[in-house]
């Protein structure tokens with residue numbers, strides 16, 4: 025079924041397919057259309073938002089021979105790449121000699137940059153551009169940065185640099201002043217959920233949109249993290265993925281457990297409530313996470329309670345009860361960090377509420 029890691033399989037192959045980052049795509053397309061591409065770019069922003077992807081797309085577009093050969097319309101060139109010409113194919117298969125990727129996290133030193141400098145002097149094999157992607161460029165040593173700087177000052181005309189980093193504040197000013205900088209943004213939960221929906225459809229997964237939204241919101245803006253979570257779930261549950269499995273895999277406590285815990289507290293069944301918390305703890309749920317989610321759950325209950333006309337089954341004291349639970353759990357949450365026993369503050373809150 026899935027014989028390739030999802031995030032690689034669904035890496036965008038055209039500018040069109042990139043999610044979010046419209047500001048970057050628009051500016052790069054503008055440069056490609058007018059033929060005025062800068063010689064050095066810096067792509068910065070949170071992890072898994074498309075920096076490396078965009079660098080490869082730019083490289084492909086620059087050397088795409090279909091694009092080069094196409095007629096110029098009103099002195100503008102087309103800006104999308106073809107994925108079928110010799111150059112695009114070579115890059116897609118990872119065997120182009122004109123796209124050189126350096127991972128500065130593992131090759132931080134001066135030798136790497138010297139090699140890069142030697143290679144930059146040699147013309148591109150395809151007669152077009154030679155593109156160097158320096159990933160995690162904030163990791164370069166000072167000597168390596170100085171050598172890179174010389175290259176950025178007087179780059180051979182056929183050479184284009186794309187530096188990428190999650191930590192632009194660690195890039196020296198001297199380098200910053202010689203590159204065109206693009207800030208990549210976190211991708212919205214909605215956009216991530218939409219993309220996961222498309223993937224689920226293609227992979228013929230049985231998973232509902234609520235579960236996909238849960239995965240999306242736990243990825244905090246990184247599309248790669250969301251795709252990796254989905255991948256993990258597939259290897260764990262197969263094509264049929266339930267809400268429970270999603271919750272478990274992401275360390276999220278399922279809704280009905282919150283419901284049950286609140287009910288036990290309400291009925292003053294302290295011992296059973298504590299046993300349930302112990303169960304959660306033993307199954308690997310992070311207490312800090314759990315308390316936050318439980319407080320959110322009760323807040324939602326409280327809000328839905330006060331926004332409804334008083335039902336026959338409920339008592340006037342219900343809001344006060346919710347408020348008391350919230351207060352004690354918020355307090356417990358603050359004490360977790362200092363507790364010698366991880367679940368102790370939660371147990372004390374339950375005892376206080378059920379005594």
Ligand SMILES: Nc1ncnc2c1ncn2[C@@H]1O[C@H](COP(=O)(O)OP(=O)(O)OP(=O)(O)O)[C@@H](O)[C@H]1O
Pocket residue numbers: 030031032034035036041042043044045069070071072073074075076077078188189190211247248249251
């Ligand atoms: N903007 C995006 N649009 C579509 N897919 C994306 C986007 N960003 C990330 N992805 C998905 O995540 C994968 C990884 O993206 P990429 O390597 O470009 O992230 P990155 O920003 O370079 O991350 P890192 O900082 O960790 O190097 C891609 O293969 C793709 O599946």
Ligand SMILES: [Mg+2]
Pocket residue numbers: 075076077159188
């Ligand atoms: Mg990257």
Ligand SMILES: [Zn+2]
Pocket residue numbers: 087088089090091105106107108109110111112113
């Ligand atoms: Zn092409």
